Amino acid sequence: MRLMDPRVLSPLDRLLELADAGLRGSFARPASARPTPGIPAAGPADPSRRRHAAGLMRVNHAGEIAAQGLYLGQALTARSPATRAALRRAADEEGDHLAWCHDRLDELGSRPSLLDPLWYAGSVAIGALAGLCGDRTSLGFMAETEKQVEGHLADHLARLPADDARSRAIIEQMQADEAAHGHAAIAAGGAPLPEPAPKLMRLTARIMTGTAYWI
């Protein structure tokens, strides 16, 4: 996804852009700036292993939809142009991840979560609220999100079938990008989030990932 320069966008444009990103992410393959990592492959020959790989990639796709929704929601209520730009840059890169996960689901003969529009809308709302708490908290929220996603991806790398090199290549590149997003959020002034916020975020993520594996 390529977002427009926010300086030329009116509030209505921003809302339309939000809806457009959500619809593209949920129902189509969004455009990506970078090619999908790894070499195209059908995935594990064993159907149950292939289904498992697809379940994990569906969770990752839903996670990327949520990350994009969060950051665009946060950008909507960000106070400073620099924070807004950082959030939009991160949302753009999550768009690449979204496209890669979409490609992999296609190759595995599967589909994204049917509840993607719900994950997106909920994430935009949570992101907009986080943005209202001020830029330092909002950037801290971004750093915590990325930290949790990174841990989540590490778990997926351990659970992925050994003969799924393509999914592994995608997840490894995503993991490197998420680490960079987290560092960027802290460097931009993100403050650590007090408990119970991180715990609540983990709980919300668990509901989404537990559901998206199947639906």
Ligand SMILES: [Fe+2]
């Ligand atoms: Fe991502």
Ligand SMILES: [Fe+2]
């Ligand atoms: Fe990220």
